[in-house]
Amino acid sequence: xxxxxxxxxxxxxxxxECAYRKFEFAPTINVDETYVVDQAGPFSETQTITREQVxxxxxxxxxxxxxxxxxxxxxxxxxxxxxxxxxxxxxxGRLQLGSTKPEVFKDYPISLVGVDYAFIGLNNLIANGVExxxxxxxxxxxxxxxxxxxLEIFGDSSxxxxxxVNVNLELRITGSVLYEDCIETLSIIGDxxxx
Numbered sequence: 001x002x003x004x005x006x007x008x009x010x011x012x013x014x015x016x017e018c019a020y021r022k023f024e025f026a027p028t029i030n031v032d033e034t035y036v037v038d039q040a041g042p043f044s045e046t047q048t049i050t051r052e053q054v055x056x057x058x059x060x061x062x063x064x065x066x067x068x069x070x071x072x073x074x075x076x077x078x079x080x081x082x083x084x085x086x087x088x089x090x091x092x093g094r095l096q097l098g099s100t101k102p103e104v105f106k107d108y109p110i111s112l113v114g115v116d117y118a119f120i121g122l123n124n125l126i127a128n129g130v131e132x133x134x135x136x137x138x139x140x141x142x143x144x145x146x147x148x149x150x151l152e153i154f155g156d157s158s159x160x161x162x163x164x165v166n167v168n169l170e171l172r173i174t175g176s177v178l179y180e181d182c183i184e185t186l187s188i189i190g191d192x193x194x195x
Contacts, residue, residue: 020182022193025064028072028176029057031137035153035169037089038081041162044154045169046096051140051148058141064179069138071130074104075119077170080112084166086157087113091169095132096150104129104151109158112167119172133173141177 031054033047060066076091088111093104103126110120139145153171157163182193 019184020193021185022180022182024067024178024180026176026178027058027060028174029054029137031057031173031175033151033171035171037169038083038166040164042154042156043165044152046150046152047171048148048150049136051146054137054140058177060141060177060179061181064181066142067178067180069134069141069175069177071134071137072174072176074122074125074130075172075174076108076110076122077117077119077172078110078112078115079117079168079170080115081166081168083164084112086163086165087111088158089155089165089167090158091153091155093129093151093153093171095129096152097132097136101152102126102129102132104133107155110169112165119170134175137173137175 031049033049035045035047037043037045088109090107091110092106092108094101095104105122105125108122108124133149133151136145136149151171153169157165
């Protein structure tokens with residue numbers, strides 16, 4: 001009896017037509033860059049972020065209608081390497097966009113003692129710099145920007161400057177993309193799709 005009841009429930013679903021219906025998706029993206037610092041005194045390391053790198057981190061169909069992109073957070077993970085003497089570093093970050101260099105974060109203290117290798121959220125982000133990163137990544141996703149940009153991390157040991165710093169700093173930019181796409185499914189699911 002249970003088999004017949006299940007068949008009775010499935011038959012109306014099988015009889016329904018399939019149609020293209022509109023759905024919203026919001027995948028996240030992580031853009032990671034590793035900065036290798038191995039020197040005494042003030043340091044400065046730069047990494048380049050490209051359109052290809054960002055698009056490879058996303059899986060968005062070509063038919064998608066991009067609604068918005070947002071940066072959710074930025075975080076740093078530190079790995080202390082052999083030969084490091086410093087206990088703390090003060091790190092700052094800035095973009096290099098042609099002749100302008102907007103700051104993204106400034107004088108962020110990073111402890112090099114008791115490191116647990118987890119990402120630590122940067123809580124003193126500078127809005128102008130974050131907006132510039134957002135604009136670049138959004139331009140990559142929308143297809144109207146192809147030029148790479150550079151993100152520099154610089155700083156020194158603390159409280160005594162000039163100590164030997166030997167660490168890997170991994171910067172992670174986490175964002176989300178809101179987009180709509182039309183997918184063929186049962187006509188009772190999703191919103192109308194005009195294709």
